[in-house]
Amino acid sequence: MKEKKPRKSQTNMNIIGGLVLIIVPFLLTYLLNLIAYFAAFAIVFVLNTYMGASIEFDEKSFAGGSMPVNTVVMLFLYAMLCLIIFGWWYLVIKNNSSNNNESKKKTSKKGSLLKNAGLIIVFGYSFQLFIDSILNLVKKVAPKLIQEYDENIGSLVNNKTSVILMLTVIIITPIAEELIFRGVITTYSNKLFPPKTVIIISSVLFAIYHGNIVQGVYAFIAGIILGIIVAKTGKILPAIMLHVVINLSAYLVPDILFKNIITLLFTLVGSASLMFLVIYIIKYGTIWSKQTDITADNNDSKNGSKKSDAADDSSDAKNGSKKSDAADDSSDAKNGNKKSDAADDSSDSKNGSKKSDAADDSSDAKDGSKKSDATDNNTNKNNVSKKNNNINNRNKRKNVNK
Known part of the structure; x- marks a missing residue:
């Protein structure tokens, strides 16, 4: 019996369905942001009115509306909603895929995170230094270009007294964003596109998600790096660790490194050198990627066969x-x-x-x-x-x- 080939209409429906599954998680983030905004306003209003709290509203309102908002409470609620919903979604997808592929044997050895934790920390801090060096260099040339970025990020980074804000920015938000873009969206994209296209799609959506040009540019670069890590390791946890280190480094970079052009250039060159060094070590010094693991296994098998042949001889x-x-x-x-x-x-x-x-x-x-x-x-x-x-x-x- 000859197998029936799927019709073009059926394949087109599958492609459309796959694209919908890619876009829906991205659009859902804006809906959750809106829910978090109204929930934050309601919580702050109830606490101030009925429980005697003195939580201040920010001067800005959401989307130009008349309702004020507390940014810290809103970001915390939004991050928690994304963490719960997309964490559950990602677990469901992974369980279904693992059940469908139970008979398939694993062909790669994945590197230990404990062995590569130091490399993740060095690369994440170097990446943050490199981005801050570029931004400060652009600020000296065209200060108006990054004025909006300074206002948005400065209010978050400079506020080191709010424990909830730091917990949200450093831990909850990186986990939630990785579950969205390197988790759900990447998993659905893998069913339609090759790995390189998947990385580009998730990185573009990650850049649009940040809402401004300056953040979008380095978010796209960071998305490429995080996507490569997930594609090579087959795990989302290394990407989460790197994202956490990058966000944490924003609080640890000293401003003195960017005071004059000489220290700025030294910081730029030094951070770029550290990043390339880590990449070199990961590529040639450790076992991270599936391809390197397979080639290493093949080389070992060849060497073993040669040794066995030599031993036999x-x-x-x-x-x-x-x-x-x-x-x-x-x-x-x-x-x-x-x-x-x-x-x-x-x-x-x-x-x-x-x-x-x-x-x-x-x-x-x-x-x-x-x-x-x-x-x-x-x-x-x-x-x-x-x-x-x-x-x-x-x-x-x-x-x-x-």
């Missing part, structure tokens, strides 16, 4: 030498046995000839002695007979004389 050579030695020994033994047998035979033949000669001699001696004895007896008999004849003759003569 050496063992064969040893066995061959042993066998040849054994063969030589056996041949020597055989030749020795033959020689010994021949020597034994020759010695036996010599001994045999000697024995036979001795036997012949003894037999001849015996025969000679027997013959000599016989002749002696005969001579003795003849002598006796002669004596007897002589005696008889004498007796006859005596009788005649009488």
Whole structure:
């Protein structure tokens, strides 16, 4: 039976459905931002009116409206809503994909985060130094270009007294944003596009999400880096760690580094050098990416096969030498046995000839002695007979004389 090819209309519907799943999480963030705004206003109003709290509203209002807002409370509520909703969404997607791919074997070894935590910290802090150096350099050339950025970010970074704000900016927001862009959006994009396109899509959406040009530019660069990390490791946790380090570094960068052009340029060059050094170490010094793990495994297998072949050759050579030695020994033994047998035979033949000669001699001696004895007896008999004849003759003569 021939398998039926999917119709064009069906494939088009699948593509449209995939694009919707990519766009919906992005649009949902604006809806959650609106919900967080009204929830923050309601909470602050209730606390101030009915519980005697003195929470101040910011001078700005949401989207130019008349309702004031407390930025700290709103950001905290928004980050928590994103963390809960997209965290649940991402877990559902991962569980479904893992159930569908249970029979597939894992072909890569993922690097340990503990081993690479130091590299993540160095790279994150260097990246923040590099971005701040660029922004301060642009500020010296065109100060009006980043005026809006300074107003938005300065109110967050310079406020180091609010524990809730620092907790939100440093921990909750990075986790929530990674779950949105490198989690849900990236997972759905992987079903339609190749990895490079997926990284670009998530980075563009991440840049638009920040709402201004200056933040959008370095958010796009950061999105590329974070997307590469997720694509290489297959995990979202390294990207979350790097995002946390970058946001934390915004509170740790000293302003003295940007006071004059000389220190600014030194900071720019030094931070760029550190980033390239970390990239080099990750690429050639550690095992992070799937491709490097697979090539490393292939190299190990090749080297192992070569070693095993060499070991087999050496063992064969040893066995061959042993066998040849054994063969030589056996041949020597055989030749020795033959020689010994021949020597034994020759010695036996010599001994045999000697024995036979001795036997012949003894037999001849015996025969000679027997013959000599016989002749002696005969001579003795003849002598006796002669004596007897002589005696008889004498007796006859005596009788005649009488």
